[in-house]
Amino acid sequence: MLIVIIIAVFASWGVGDMFSAGKTNVVAEVSGKNIYSEDYVNELRNGLQTKNYQNVSDAIKDNLHIQILNQLVAEKIFEIYAEEEKIIINDKTLSNFIKDIPEFSKNEKFSRTEYEKYLLKNQISSFSFETSFKKNLLKKLIVESQNLDSISTSYHTTRVKDYFEKKISISYINLEDLYEDVDITEKEILDYHKKKPSYSNELRSIKYAVINQNKEANQSSDLFFKNISDIENMVLSNRTFDDIATQFSLNIKKSDLFNKDGVIKNSLKxxxxxxxxxxxxxxLNDQITSELIEVKGSFYLIGINEIVKKKPLILNDEVKKNIINKIKKTNINSKANFLINKIKEQNLFDQLISKKKKTVKQLDLKNRLEKNKTFSPNQIQQIFNLKKNELLVVKGPKNYLIKAIDTSYDRTKSNDEMDKLYERQVAMNFDEQIMQSFDKFLNNKYKVKINQKVLDRITNSF
Known part of the structure; x- marks a missing residue:
């Protein structure tokens, strides 16, 4: 839980300039204790593999790289806190906890054979497993030391029960349908094009070298990966593509010009x-002149060969169509913001839809965890916060005006077993508040500094 909360304060960490130019092997510091680039790279690779990301850009969009860094920062904070509070897990204690794991027992006794089977099945060494287990055990002990016995009151239990058993019926309309009759004039198109001209795609050609292990020359794996590590360090030190290629006698090739979608110039290929x-x-730019990328077991060193900058496009029919869509989207966003300010006005919904009743849709939501094709999980939560007759504007790829027609509670779910679950949820909520306070204390006590330059380089090298 602390790891999740620490992510929220990432923006408050110190970033960038406090690191010397030569400190390329440190990605962050926690109260003067280093988090090394090698550890970050290993954890990031494990994260990509564990979560089965096919595309690194998807992982970046999901902030996996930030989550990994937060995980390492949280572990370092726990490590420092444990040292200060003299919370120690010695080898004997660690051994006792591991021997209590049910998966490693046979005939109700610890079995070394079962333990070894587990390690082989999960392709992990005993050192790696025990190191990871010790870190998690340390976190568990620290977190549990902060939790107090929580008392569940009938008031709080009822609130949790209402939260999970609430049902809601809504009417809603897409703002594009509501304002579809608004025409875009030729003057608006010309003004938009003048202020924000449309441009052609930027094109780039790269210099690249494919680096594979030379098995014909009996190159050892150790030597090959040492060279890869040396090249990676040179990339992190901002050495140019040509410098690196020359030092390692790499075979350099040049690509055709292509755009961000990978389409080659003057071709549909x-x-x-x-x-x-x-x-x-x-x-790649003046600050980041080379990158090392691994693709299906091969390593690619790349650098810029040629850049063809964007050029203004002539205002033809296709450009006009794109401009109209952009203006409409801007107008819809403006209308959404206008409606948010008017949301408490009586009869607003009925007045707006009076001539658009055919485009108004109805929806019954049975619980706040229900999946829906129209609304995201976050928007569903916003909808369930409505009271009867209240209005809501939700913004996203599509913008909607929503009215709560009716709310009720599905008491058919209530029974002794469910009531116990609700009481447990109340206790968890209290525990969460305690942990948030503890997390705030840790974040105020331990200062985190991020080496942004190294972080960006490592992230972009994947």
């Missing part, structure tokens, strides 16, 4: 490069 190489090609 896509480049043969992996998507990750295409994306990294457009990250």
């Amino acid at each position: 896509a480049t043969a490069f992996d998507r990750s190489i295409i994306q990294k090609s457009f990250y």
